[in-house]
Amino acid sequence: MQANIVLLPGDGIGPEVTAEAARVLNAVADLGGHEFQLESHPMGGNAIDDFRNPLPPGTLAACKAADAVFLGAVGGPKWSDPTAELRPEQGLLDLRAELGLFANLRPVPVFESLVEFAPLKPELLRDVDLLFVRELTGGIYFGPRQEQGDGDVAHDTLVYSTAEVERVARVALRAARGRRGKLASIDKANVLASMRLWRRSVTEVVEVTHHLVDAFAMQLMRSPAEYDVILAGNMFGDILSDEAAILAGSLGMLPSASLGSGRQGLYEPVHGSAPDIAGRGIANPIGAILSAAMLLRHSLDLEAEASQVEAAVAAVLGDGLRTADLAPPGQRAVSTTEMGRAVAARLAGA
Ligand code: IPM
Ligand code: MG
Numbered sequence: 339m340q341a342n343i344v345l346l347p348g349d350g351i352g353p354e355v356t357a358e359a360a361r362v363l364n365a366v367a368d369l370g371g372h373e374f375q376l377e378s379h380p381m382g383g384n385a386i387d388d389f390r391n392p393l394p395p396g397t398l399a400a401c402k403a404a405d406a407v408f409l410g411a412v413g414g415p416k417w418s419d420p421t422a423e424l425r426p427e428q429g430l431l432d433l434r435a436e437l438g439l440f441a442n443l444r445p446v447p448v449f450e451s452l453v454e455f456a457p458l459k460p461e462l463l464r465d466v467d468l469l470f471v472r473e474l475t476g477g478i479y480f481g482p483r484q485e486q487g488d489g490d491v492a493h494d495t496l497v498y499s500t501a502e503v504e505r506v507a508r509v510a511l512r513a514a515r516g517r518r519g520k521l522a523s524i525d526k527a528n529v530l531a532s533m534r535l536w537r538r539s540v541t542e543v544v545e546v547t548h549h550l551v552d553a554f555a556m557q558l559m560r561s562p563a564e565y566d567v568i569l570a571g572n573m574f575g576d577i578l579s580d581e582a583a584i585l586a587g588s589l590g591m592l593p594s595a596s597l598g599s600g601r602q603g604l605y606e607p608v609h610g611s612a613p614d615i616a617g618r619g620i621a622n623p624i625g626a627i628l629s630a631a632m633l634l635r636h637s638l639d640l641e642a643e644a645s646q647v648e649a650a651v652a653a654v655l656g657d658g659l660r661t662a663d664l665a666p667p668g669q670r671a672v673s674t675t676e677m678g679r680a681v682a683a684r685l686a687g688a
Pocket of ligand 2: 577
C-alpha cells in the first residue's frame with residue numbers, strides 16, 4: 339500500500355526517537371512491499387525559533403493532507419519562560435484540535451522480561467493489561483482562560499458538554515468490547531459540576547464502574563491487574579497515564595494514538611522531550627516504535643505488521659537489550675540507535 343506519513347520530530351529527544359520509529363516504518367515498508375512516504379516538518383520549540391510559530395501553517399497543511407502524523411516530543415527549558423508568548427505545547431494542542439483528535443489511546447505495555455526490574459512488586463504486575471482512553475480536545479486544556487501576566491489572578495476553566503463526553507465514551511466502549519469488556523470511568527464528581535456531567539453522560543452510553551480520581555490514583559498502583567479500559571478526561575488522563583508508566587518499567591515505554599472520527603491519527607510516545615538527556619543517544623525509543631505500530635494498525639489498517647513490530651520489541655527485550663532507563667545496575671545499556679536497529683533487524687528475521 340501507499341501512505342503519506344508526516345514526521346514531526348520536535349525538540350529534545352524527539353528527533354532521536356523519531357529516527358528509530360522511522361527506521362522501523364521503513365523496515366515494515368521494505369518487507370511488505372509498501373510505499374511509505376515519510377516527510378519531516380518543523381513543530382514545537384524549533385518552529386518557534388525558526389518561524390515564530392510552534393505550528394507553522396505549512397506544517398499544519400502537511401498534517402491535514404497526511405494519512406498519519408508521527409510526533410516525537412515538544413518543549414524544553416529554552417521555551418518555558420513563564421512570560422513567554424509562544425509555547426511549544428500550544429502547537430501540539432492546536433494540532434490535536436485542528437485534526438479533531440478527541441480520543442487518545444494509551445495502552446500500558448507490561449513486558450514479561452521487564453516485570454522483575456519494575457519498581458512495583460512482580461506479583462502486582464502479573465496479568466496487567468491496561469488501555470487508557472483520554473479525552474483530548476476538551477476539558478480544562480481547552481476551556482476559557484485568562485492569563486494576567488503581571489496580575490495576581492489567572493484562571494482556566496473545566497468545561498465538558500454531553501456530546502464531547504459521549505463520543506469519547508463510545509470509543510472506550512468499543513475498545514472494551516474487543517478486550518475484557520471492563521470499563522472504568524474516572525472523574526471527580528464529588529466536587530466538580532463538570533465531572534457530575536461527565537459521570538451522567540458516560541452512564542448514558544455505557545455500563546461502567548465510576549471512580550474518583552484521587553482514590554483511583556492509589557488503586558492503580560495497588561491492584562493494576564483489576565482494570566482493563568480506563569476512560570478519563572483530558573487532565574486526569576494526562577496525569578494517570580504518566581503514573582501508569584511505573585507499571586511498564588519506564589515512561590519511555592508508553593505509546594499513544596490520537597484519533598478522531600476518520601482513519602487519520604497522530605501518534606506519539608507519551609514521554610516528553612527529556613532535555614536532560616537530549617543529544618546523548620541514550621533515550622528509550624520503544625514508546626516511539628510502539629506508537630509507529632499503532633500508526634500501522636489504526637491509520638493504515640496493517641494489523642499484521644503492527645503485531646509484528648510489537649512482537650519484535652518483545653523479542654529484543656526478551657534477549658535482554660535495555661536502554662539506560664531500563665538497565666539494572668551493572669548491566670550495559672544500549673543506545674537509542676542500537677535499540678532501534680535491533681527491532682528493525684528482528685522484523686527482518688535477522
Ligand atoms: C502529553 C503531554 C502533553 C499534554 C503536553 C506536552 C501538552 O504531557 O501528551 O501527555 O499535556 O497533553
Ligand atoms: Mg502528559
